[in-house]
Amino acid sequence: MLSTLDSGVSKNQTLANPNNRTALFFNYHEFNVTHYTDLDGEVKEHTDESALCVTHFPNVYVPVDSAAFLETRVVRIPRRFETTLDYPTFSSQLPGLEPAAIYDDYSDQEFIPHGRYETQLFGTSSTSPLSNYLTQDQFRDIVETVNEFTRKAYEPLSWQNILNNTLDYLTFNLWNNVISKLFVSPLQELETYVERLNNSDLLRQHSVKLISPRRSAYLSVSRIMSNEMIIAFYDILT
Amino acid sequence: MQRCSFLSQWKPKTAYKFPLLVEKVRTFSGANLPLLFVVVLIIVPLVLFSIFEARSVYETGKGAGVCVVLFYYFWLSCFSSFLRTALSDPGALPRNIHVPLIDSDFSLPDDYFNVITLPAPCSDGRNVEIKYCTTCRNWRPPRASHCSTCNKCVLTHDHHCVWVNNCIGQRNYRYFLAFLLSAVGTAVCGIACGVVHSRYVDHIRDAPVAVLIIIYCGLTMIYPLVLLNYHIALSATQQTTHEYLRATSSNSTFCYVIKPSQRNPFSKRKAFLNMITMICKPRASSVTGRKSSHHQGDWRFTKLPQPHSFQKA
Numbered sequence: 001m002l003s004t005l006d007s008g009v010s011k012n013q014t015l016a017n018p019n020n021r022t023a024l025f026f027n028y029h030e031f032n033v034t035h036y037t038d039l040d041g042e043v044k045e046h047t048d049e050s051a052l053c054v055t056h057f058p059n060v061y062v063p064v065d066s067a068a069f070l071e072t073r074v075v076r077i078p079r080r081f082e083t084t085l086d087y088p089t090f091s092s093q094l095p096g097l098e099p100a101a102i103y104d105d106y107s108d109q110e111f112i113p114h115g116r117y118e119t120q121l122f123g124t125s126s127t128s129p130l131s132n133y134l135t136q137d138q139f140r141d142i143v144e145t146v147n148e149f150t151r152k153a154y155e156p157l158s159w160q161n162i163l164n165n166t167l168d169y170l171t172f173n174l175w176n177n178v179i180s181k182l183f184v185s186p187l188q189e190l191e192t193y194v195e196r197l198n199n200s201d202l203l204r205q206h207s208v209k210l211i212s213p214r215r216s217a218y219l220s221v222s223r224i225m226s227n228e229m230i231i232a233f234y235d236i237l238t
Numbered sequence: 239m240q241r242c243s244f245l246s247q248w249k250p251k252t253a254y255k256f257p258l259l260v261e262k263v264r265t266f267s268g269a270n271l272p273l274l275f276v277v278v279l280i281i282v283p284l285v286l287f288s289i290f291e292a293r294s295v296y297e298t299g300k301g302a303g304v305c306v307v308l309f310y311y312f313w314l315s316c317f318s319s320f321l322r323t324a325l326s327d328p329g330a331l332p333r334n335i336h337v338p339l340i341d342s343d344f345s346l347p348d349d350y351f352n353v354i355t356l357p358a359p360c361s362d363g364r365n366v367e368i369k370y371c372t373t374c375r376n377w378r379p380p381r382a383s384h385c386s387t388c389n390k391c392v393l394t395h396d397h398h399c400v401w402v403n404n405c406i407g408q409r410n411y412r413y414f415l416a417f418l419l420s421a422v423g424t425a426v427c428g429i430a431c432g433v434v435h436s437r438y439v440d441h442i443r444d445a446p447v448a449v450l451i452i453i454y455c456g457l458t459m460i461y462p463l464v465l466l467n468y469h470i471a472l473s474a475t476q477q478t479t480h481e482y483l484r485a486t487s488s489n490s491t492f493c494y495v496i497k498p499s500q501r502n503p504f505s506k507r508k509a510f511l512n513m514i515t516m517i518c519k520p521r522a523s524s525v526t527g528r529k530s531s532h533h534q535g536d537w538r539f540t541k542l543p544q545p546h547s548f549q550k551a
Contacts, residue, residue: 022357022363023355023356023357023365024357025356025357026356028354028356028368028377029336029338029377031338031347031348031349031350032347032349033347054338054339054347057336057337057338057339058337058339058340060334060335060337060537061537063533063535063536063537064340064535064537065535066535076336078377079379080356081356081357081358081359081366081380081503082357082358082359083359084359085358085359085366085380085503085504086515088379118339118340118341153520153522154519154520154522155520156514156515156518156519156520157511157514157515161518161520162514162518165412165517165518168412169315169412169416172314172315172318172319173318173319173322173413173416174318176521185522185523187522187523214523214525216332216335
C-alpha cells in the first residue's frame with residue numbers, strides 16, 4: 001500500500017518537487033485497519049502494506065434498527081479548502097483520485113475487495129465502490145453543480161449580500177425575513193436539484209442516491225449505496 | 239438490532255415559550271438568570287424615558303425631537319438584535335454525521351484522534367487544520383468548536399455568552415454586533431436627551447429622571463462599548479474570540495494589542511475585507527432544524543457511548 005505522502009509520486013498527480021512536503025489533500029474520512037478477515041474467511045493481523053482502507057461507512061441517515069440500515073452504505077465526499085474558505089466546497093474528485101490518496105498495485109481506479117471488516121468488503125486503496133458506478137466526469141459534473149449552489153448561498157463578498165446585511169440592520173432584522181419570502185434561496189434550489197438528481201436515470205440505474213447536503217450540515221456530501229448483496233458487489237441499490 | 243436499545247434520544251431542551259410568537263422557541267442550554275437580568279436592563283430605560291422624558295424633551299425643540307426618535311429607533315434595533323442573538327441558532331451542528339464504525343460500542347479509529355492538516359487557498363504556507371469531535375462524532379469544519387455549555391459543535395464559534403444564554407457563532411455573530419452597536423447608540427441618545435432636558439429646566443432638581451437616565455446610560459454603555467471595540471479589532475484581524483484567546487497567553491489579555499495571526503488561512507490581510515467576511519457572512523439555513531420535528535431513531539439527536547480507540551496505542 002502506497003501513498004503519495006510516502007512516495008512523492010502518484011498515479012494521479014506528479015509533484016513538482018518530491019522533497020517539498022506541502023500539505024496535500026486526502027479524504028479524511030477514510031482510515032486503515034490491519035486486523036481483518038481475509039476473503040477466504042481467515043481472521044488475522046496483516047502487515048501495514050496490506051491494510052484495508054475503509055472507504056464506506058454505516059448509513060446514519062436511517063434508523064439503526066431499519067432494514068435500510070443493513071442494506072445500504074455511505075460513501076462520504078469530503079469538504080475541500082484549496083479553492084476557497086468563504087463557502088463550503090466539496091471534493092470533485094472521486095475517492096481514490098485525490099492528490100494524497102492511497103493507491104495499490106491491484107486496482108486501477110476500480111473498487112476491488114481485499115478483505116472483510118465489520119461484515120463489509122473493503123479494498124486496500126482509497127478507491128470506493130462509487131467508482132464502479134460513476135465515471136470521474138459524471139461525478140465532477142454533480143459535485144461542481146452542488147458547489148455552485150453553495151457558492152451562491154454563502155458568498156460573503158457580493159454587493160447583494162452586503163446590501164442585504166445593511167438593510168437588515170436598519171429594519172430591525174426584518175429585511176431578511178421579507179427576502180426569504182420573495183426569493184428562493186440557493187440552498188432550497190440545491191434541495192430541489194438533489195431530489196431531481198436522485199430521480200435521474202444516471203443514479204437510479206445504479207441505485208446510488210445523493211444525500212442532501214443540508215441533512216449532513218454541508219459538512220460532507222454523502223452517497224448511499226446498497227450492500228445487501230455484499231458478495232454480489234453492491235448491485236442492489238436504495 | 240440489540241445495540242440500539244441503549245441509545246438514549248438526545249433532544250434540545252425547550253426553555254421558553256412565547257405565546258405572542260405562536261411557535262415555541264427552543265434553546266439548547268435552558269433558561270438562566272443573567273439573560274433575564276439583561277432583559278430588565280434593556281427595558282428599564284425605555285419605561286423611564288417614555289414616562290418622564292420623551293414628551294418634555296420633544297417639546298424643547300426640533301433638534302431634540304430627532305434625539306427622541308433616534309432613541310426609540312436604536313432601542314427597537316437593540317431589543318430585536320438581542321432577541322435574535324439569544325434565540326436564533328448560532329450554527330449548531332447535528333451529531334453523528336461522521337460515524338465511522340458501529341461495532342464494539344461505536345469505537346473510533348486512531349486516525350480520528352489526529353489533527354489533520356489540509357491545503358488552504360494561500361500561497362504562503364498557511365494551512366487549514368481540522369479535528370474530529372469525539373462527542374458530536376463529526377469532522378469539524380475549520381473554526382467550528384465544541385461548546386461545553388450547549389454541548390454542541392458550533393460553526394465559526396466565537397464564544398458562549400452567558401448574558402444572552404446562547405453561543406455566538408456563524409449565524410448570530412452579526413446580530414450580536416448589531417446588539418452591541420444599538421445598545422451603545424441607545425445609551426448615547428439617552429444621554430443626549432437627558433442633557434437637553436436638564437439644560438431646559440431652571441434647576442437640576444426639577445429633572446431627577448433625566449439625571450438618572452444620564453447616569454444609567456453612562457454606566458450601561460461601558461461594557462457594550464468595550465466589547466464592540468474589541469470585536470471590531472478582532473473582525474478586522476479575522477479572528478474569533480476563541481482563536482484570539484487561544485493564541486494569547488492568559489496573563490496578557492488585559493491591555494493587549496490585538497495583532498493579526500500569521501498562521502490564520504482565513505485572513506484576507508485587509509481589515510475591510512476581513513470585517514465583511516466575518517460580519518456579513520450569509521446566515522444560510524439552520525442545519526439542526528431546531529424548530530422542526532424529527533423521527534425516532536434520527537442519528538442526529540442520538541447520544542452514542544463515550545468513544546474509545548479500537549486499535550492498540
